[in-house]
Amino acid sequence: MIRKFGRLVPLIIVLIVSLIGFGILYVSNDGFDTAALQNMAALLVLILASYSLILFASFGDEYLFLIVSMIFAIGIISLLRLDETAAHNQVMFFYVGMVGFFVVYTVYRRLSIWNDPRIVRIYIALSVFLFVVTKAFGSEVYGAKNWIDLGPITIQPSEIIKILFILALSGLYTNYDIKTTKKARRRDAISQKRQLVIMCVAYLYIGFLLLQKEWGSALLYFLIYFTLQYVLGKGFKFLAINAVLAAGGAYVGMMKVSHIQERIAIWRDPFGYFDPDKSRQIVQTLYAMASGGITGTGLTLGSPRYIPLVKNDFIFAAICEEFGMVGGVAVIMLFMLFVYRGIRISLRATRPFNKAVSLGISAMFCYQTFIIIGGVIKFIPMTGITLPFISAGGSSLASCFVSLAILQAISSKEGELSDVI
């Protein structure tokens, strides 16, 4: 028990890093008002308290929250540097997120209903309902009809639907286990018909996203489905069908959809693109990252405000400008560690449904981070996805915390005692 105190050291590092960041910003801002200072202090205390709870009360894998708190600390400092109000909101969302985290953790852990076939139908029904509501009442922002404006707050339903998607697919893939005949337990008991049903459900979701012109999310959902199909499905037939459909879809998108054509053109030659308003985002990003160089310009010495939408999707560019390539690589490594932990949890789980869900969530974080960072560094065309835990945005943060809670719950349910290292 005592030796566990040594495990607090990494969290202390997170706190020191946060204090240094706050310190620099304090000095450069000529100080903050007391409300902001109280907020920051409360944030650090909350992080310390939550981590201690997870560590000492054995709430499951301790590394998940540790990595997330470092990622979040970097995010908060970048956001504070960009926009104090946004940072304040982000901290508020963090409080709500942590409450939600413990609630979801407890609820998910206690009940075993999550893979019940009736509940799986509810997931799908709820998702369709949310999609329809978004289509009907949503407001169009930056070309995608993705937000619901509820007055003071705006929600991005696709963030909620992401989790329902993973839960629904996992349930469908592993539900044959509910019949406890010996035959049904064999992995290749999943039938062709079932895989076809799952494919239709997956494309239902993807179809809705394409209707909403959410190309990035559609790609993300497709990759998650493809991963689950690869791991949980039988045979290569469905993988081949999906690969062909994806290639076909991408081709049609490139030829027919002007929105996509635009983005690809900007990606191929941002500096020469005829409409500077559209290409400004990636151009400014490239300038910013170049001026950052390897070690960065230093916190507060860069000029990230030139980048459009820098608070949400392109915050990684701001991090690269001020903390340099080394800072950007550090963030990427943190996400890689996080995904590693997630996949490990999936390997150690014994119940197929939990295995599938934790795999789906790990895949979600993995692909999401890849797609957004890839878009920021012009590795792939830009998409409208958010960077988990760092991008400013209540819906994004909320869905990340809920996913984290589910992952944490699975890790604690299956315990430290599996044979997988």
Place this chain on the structure above:
Amino acid sequence: MGYLRFLSKGVISIQDLGILALVPRLFSIIFVLLIYIFIVRIIKMVSSDIAVMMKKKSSGNVGTYLKLLNIRSSLDFPISESYEIAADVKIGRDRTCEIRIDDPFLSSVHAEILCREDACYIHDLNSTNGTTLNGTPLRGDPIELINGDKISFGQLSFIYITDKSEKK
């Protein structure tokens, strides 16, 4: 820039400002360095966890241990495939037990296994749901365990495996 304004509130000449403008850069570098130290520490912690698990795996199941007979995925709580018995162990839900299992059908301190030089004995500690040895409920005094004995408490069943030679 707010930072430089703060500095120039004192009596500082313009030449000095050049060097001092490096301070935020320096702090940023320390910031990033600390993040890397954090990453390295996590990797070290994870590796040491793996090393401990590998040691446990490679030392294998020699000596005396209890092997779980239930199917793990049907149970709602974390449990090991096997529990080594090196010395006297208590079995139960309480944190003080050496073999700690969170089974609601177990008492806080359910039973104990006492190990003497050449044999181990099982002793039910007045548990609520009782302990069964090869089908017979245990009462009172400790009973000697021999290789292959089946022990049940709550919903769990274990088989007792040992390489100790039997007392004849």
